[in-house]
Amino acid sequence: MIRKVTENDLDEILQIEQELFKGPWKREDFLYELDGNPYAVFAVLEEDGEIAGYADWWIMFEQAQLANIAVRKKYQKKGFGRLLLDEALRSAESHGCENMTLEVRVSNEAAIRLYENSGFIIANKRKNYYEDGEDAWLMIKPLGGSQ
Numbered sequence: 285m286i287r288k289v290t291e292n293d294l295d296e297i298l299q300i301e302q303e304l305f306k307g308p309w310k311r312e313d314f315l316y317e318l319d320g321n322p323y324a325v326f327a328v329l330e331e332d333g334e335i336a337g338y339a340d341w342w343i344m345f346e347q348a349q350l351a352n353i354a355v356r357k358k359y360q361k362k363g364f365g366r367l368l369l370d371e372a373l374r375s376a377e378s379h380g381c382e383n384m385t386l387e388v389r390v391s392n393e394a395a396i397r398l399y400e401n402s403g404f405i406i407a408n409k410r411k412n413y414y415e416d417g418e419d420a421w422l423m424i425k426p427l428g429g430s431q
């Protein structure tokens with residue numbers, strides 16, 4: 285089941301974030317997405333009574349941006365990443381967005397595969413995008429928009 289995040293989810297989300305990312309988001313980053321960022325939509329996917337994954341995306345007028353997506357290791361490769369991404373894409377389309385963009389580490393083959401299989405294409409390279417100096421691919425997927 286995919287549902288909106290609440291503050292009660294944050295401890296579990298922070299654990300998953302630590303498990304998965306070299307530069308994990310902190311509690312205040314997630315709190316801002318929950319309470320401060322008027323453009324953010326932040327959702328979790330629950331399985332067997334626990335959080336299996338989450339995604340956070342921004343709806344900014346005609347532009348959507350995938351800010352974060354993660355699936356707990358033991359639930360990976362079961363289609364949950366695809367479900368979360370589809371939810372973000374549906375939400376963006378229903379708000380009339382013309383495209384969705386994201387940044388991904390050039391070494392992150394699993395995520396790049398997920399995005400390419402969902403119709404994202406590489407638009408550009410962002411040099412030294414991450415704190416450890418790794419480059420990012422900027423990827424984009426055109427959406428239906430409202431026109």
Ligand SMILES: CC(C)(COP(=O)(O)OP(=O)(O)OC[C@H]1O[C@@H](n2cnc3c(N)ncnc32)[C@H](O)[C@@H]1OP(=O)(O)O)[C@@H](O)C(=O)NCCC(=O)NCCS
Nearest residue numbers: 353354355360361362363364365366388394395397398401
């Ligand atoms: C990227 C991530 C969210 C994918 O989640 P997932 O639930 O394992 O993905 P799915 O099972 O839905 O697979 C979706 C597609 O990606 C592909 N894929 C997933 N993991 C893969 C891997 N390790 N290697 C190659 N391809 C992979 C699958 O083959 C699938 O393609 P298909 O639909 O054609 O079969 C997950 O690996 C993850 O949380 N990674 C760590 C956090 C991260 O890097 N987030 C992205 C930041 S930009």
